[in-house]
Amino acid sequence: MTSKPSMLYRISGGRFGRPPAKPETGCPGGCGCARAVAGGSGIQQTTTRRNFLRRNFLGFVGVGMAGFAATLAGIPIIGALFSTPARSEQIWHVVGEVDDFPVDETVKVEFVDVEAVPWSGPAARNAAWLRRTDEESFIAFSVYCTHVGCPVSWRAGASLFICPCHGGVFDREGEVVAGPPQSPLVRLDVRVQDGDVQILASPVPVTGERPS
Structure with missing residues (x-):
């Protein structure tokens, strides 16, 4: 329910008297709901960002390990350790x-x-x-x-x-x-x-x- 402004408030152009009451917003906590909504949005954004970083990190680790294995395969000494020697001639x-x-x-x-x-x-x-x-x-x-x-x-x-x-x-x-x-x-x-x-x-x- 909205109350009307007082006569003094209307005559003085709003300098004196009682201003009109603000209309009810349906939120008994005032702007608390807005803060709660904003806070929830922030939590969701934080969670989304964390998941994004985690996925990128795991992808980076996977690519790094594959590159490391490929590097080892290219080193003659390491390659010899994991390969079966070929016997091309009789000795x-x-x-x-x-x-x-x-x-x-x-x-x-x-x-x-x-x-x-x-x-x-x-x-x-x-x-x-x-x-x-x-x-x-x-x-x-x-x-x-x-x-x-x-x-x-x-x-x-x-x-x-x-x-x-x-x-x-x-x-x-x-x-x-x-x-x-x-x-x-x-x-x-x-x-x-x-x-x-x-x-x-x-x-x-x-x-x-x-x-x-």
């Missing part, structure tokens, strides 16, 4: 001179696998059992049993290769005599070049337990 390993090996004697020779990756450590070392059969001929066997890959030993008195892990036994030609191995010892290629005996190493297939 022969010199294990000694011909005169170092008596005829019909089986000896263990060791060599460093130059094809191994830089972090191989002791695993880069390889070995074989080598026998000189005549003046210029040799045969060689992988030192690893074909059962599960344990190194075999040579028993000269019995002319047998013995695996200490599961009792595998091989004759002097590498053929299975007893125990769980299913395959003979792996034959390695041997050659004589410029007086040096060279061995071409190869992976050893393992077969696991012999089926019953």
